[in-house]
Amino acid sequence: MGNVRPEKVKRIAHELVRRHPEKFTSDFEENKKAVSLFANIPSTKLRNRIAGYITRVVSLSQQEQKEEP
Numbered sequence: 303m304g305n306v307r308p309e310k311v312k313r314i315a316h317e318l319v320r321r322h323p324e325k326f327t328s329d330f331e332e333n334k335k336a337v338s339l340f341a342n343i344p345s346t347k348l349r350n351r352i353a354g355y356i357t358r359v360v361s362l363s364q365q366e367q368k369e370e371p
Contacts, residue, residue: 307355311348314341315355328361330354 318340319326325336333353343349 311351315352330357
């Protein structure tokens with residue numbers, strides 16, 4: 303079974319990736335810095351959840367691109 307993430311985390315993450323796709327990578331530490339730079343997130347826990355979800359989304363999209371012929 304996978305992780306259940308609140309809709310708020312997913313909504314913010316997708317919006318950030320849509321606005322700044324070149325700034326996010328599959329590295330969690332870099333994504334934490336980017337989330338702090340582009341969004342005013344009130345808590346560290348929420349920032350880390352958003353960065354983790356972005357890392358997962360970017361990693362999965364990179365894997366899909368590699369699998370395409």
